[in-house]
Amino acid sequence: MKIIDGGVTSAKGFEAASAAAGIKYQGRTDMAMIYSKKPCKTAGAFTTNLVKAAPVIWDKTVVESGVKSHVVVVNSGIANACTGEKGLRYCSETAKKAAEVMGVDANGVLIGSTGVIGMQMPMDKVTAGIEKLADTKQATREAGHLAAKAIMTTDTKEKEIAVTIEIGGKTVTVGGMAKGSGMIHPNMCTMLSYITTDAAITKKALVKALKADVKDTYNMISVDGDTSTNDTVLVLANGMAKNPKIHCGTAEYQLFLEALHFVNETLAKKMAGDGEGATALFEVKIVGAKSKKQAKVLAKSVVCSNLTKTAIAGHDANWGRILCAMGYSGENFEQDKVDLFFESAAGKIQLIKDGVGLDFDEEKATMILSEPEVTAIADLKEGNEQATAWGCDLTHGYIDINADYRS
Template identity: 65%
Template sequence: MKKMGEIRKIPGGVTAAKGFKAASTAAGIKYKERPDMAMIYSEADCVSAGTFTTNLVQAAPVKWDKNQVYGGAAARAVVVNAGIANACTGKEGMEYCGRTAGACAAALDVPEDSVLVASTGVIGMQLPMDRIETGIYAMAPLLCDGEESGTKAAKAIMTTDTKHKEVAVEFELGGVTVKMGGMCKGSGMIHPNMCTMLSFVTTDAAISKELLQEALSADVQDTYNMISVDGDTSTNDTVLLLANGMAGNPVITGKNEDYAAFCQALNYINETLAKKMAGDGEGCTALFEVKIVGADTKEQAKVLAKSVITSSLTKAAIFGHDANWGRILCAMGYSGAQFDPERVDLYFESAAGSMQIIKDGVAVDYSEEQATVVLSQPEVTAVADVKMGTATATAWGCDLTFDYVKINADYRS
């Protein structure tokens, strides 16, 4: 038997947990000849939790899901479309959320208020409801709990993503094996808080709604809110967490050992999905990770890490495999966090090795050629030690390439 707290990665995504099924279809909403709708369904009622964009301009699905999650109704299904965001669509956009939920409720014989909806794509366009409704009725009989259906659903929600994103784990709660899985999409318009992303996490764990929401709200601070691709916070950011309790573990109602294990698994899922999005930023060639160590407080470390990860000049240097450490120190300096630049040590790390670039704010005698090799890997890390305390924080982003501009110059076409 696995030890308490041990997390084991398993194949799959949103269908890994007991009782969850998924389906997808090509509805022709915007994309041609590719799946662009997905559905997640639970055989049993779920408690739900959610976190949403902090952009004042919020898409209709965000408003709909807030009402469902915060209203307390049990959740049974999620309908997702790619291609059109249903954002800035006024009263009609909200009505379309209701029509989507109504069609799903009829197709699955579940209450309308148990249906969550999500959209991603172009802002300002109205959904083609005839195709949405046709897609829902096409998916209902295709719902399946196999790994393949979950993967197909993850692919169906992609927009400018170049790869689908999913992960699943199993762990122990009260002596019972519990599973948790998730899928997400996100490639551009990504910046805290949160990012242009949709993320759906499912688990068969039994846990109270209050603790489910608390666990999710806390975890997004160190995962989704620590990634950035381009500095733009989307109108549609949504993270939904559904728990149907079908694993049969003792219901988690307090912050005990089981709750800690649950949070640990949730963090693994969310961090993995967050890094997959950062590493698939529009046009990018590398995942860029920034670790701040030796900070005085966690908040100081977060501010410093985010400032570096969002620096366009730093991101361009990573694309050029150029160890231009001055850009990193500069980004730390304008972050607003207080530190002594003359005490900072900086390292670059990747699969090609680790090397120190500056010590106490001054460049060391390093090889530019070696630095280029280290920075030429698909995953690159910058570690900055500010020597003030023991707090740490990590942020994730990507390099800035020519292709980012190309992708976003004609996104609507």
């Protein structure tokens, strides 16, 4: 696998565009389009929140119908959530307009929205925006980059990645873009992620790959413990790499899954590290667990602990908060076996051995915790399973952003 400089336009046949439609924001782009020259097989994963935004309901229907897709239209600023029957009508109108200007089947148009919940969509601006997108779509790296910027809300940076692999003598590319900064919690989040690939792959294999991978990537991140109404991950595969078709259970499927996992994990970590008001990506690794479930539950519990997150913000090696979060997770473990470490680019330090705190160099610990990426490693010494979760520190900036988000 080779990492390349790219995003959603890196795979063959994909184009992108961005536009300033004035849906909520002024002076910036707020709509994006992804377009494939060839029809795409699709797979999707969506929020587990009972309250689902209209685009989530729309996309889930499209993906499950088996209709192939050419176009994804995304807006930022307004979430089109809790908008009743009007919200689904907005999706239908958006799809019909995109189908009209792009010459595709409206039943296969996918839609994404992110922003304020409860506001109605200004459809005159949306339809005008679609026309702009259709006129300016390109296959360039810059077009993909600008599309990634257009879907941002409180994000401070765009999130993109692309890789290539070799299958049957053909170069297959997997690229993606995502947005997400707040209302992020395991079980999908206000996160949108769009993955494009030119792989020739069966619908069954594509769906299976995404379903398997979401559990270890997007569902292992948390910023604030709030599971959004709009979480969506979509994968579009147009087959233009002309590789031998990938089927479930083959070596080629495993290779594709590894590439998809790298793209998904990279985007998930970018979202966690760009949490609202955050200054650091906080990674939690549970190793030596007796089961995958035990490791996942413990990792999530620590990464979601507000007390631990504030300690990371203060560069304070307050390890008791980590052990405490593990203790209330609901999973059993032997406290007297646990070893705990902090690690970053500045070094590694052990804080607990066999469940008991050690005398450690506070100055060195502070230095380690002052890096922009910090890892806590808890070794249970009970087995061979492990899991990783990602979050961020919790600062005053989170409150500043969310106290007046609607304005």
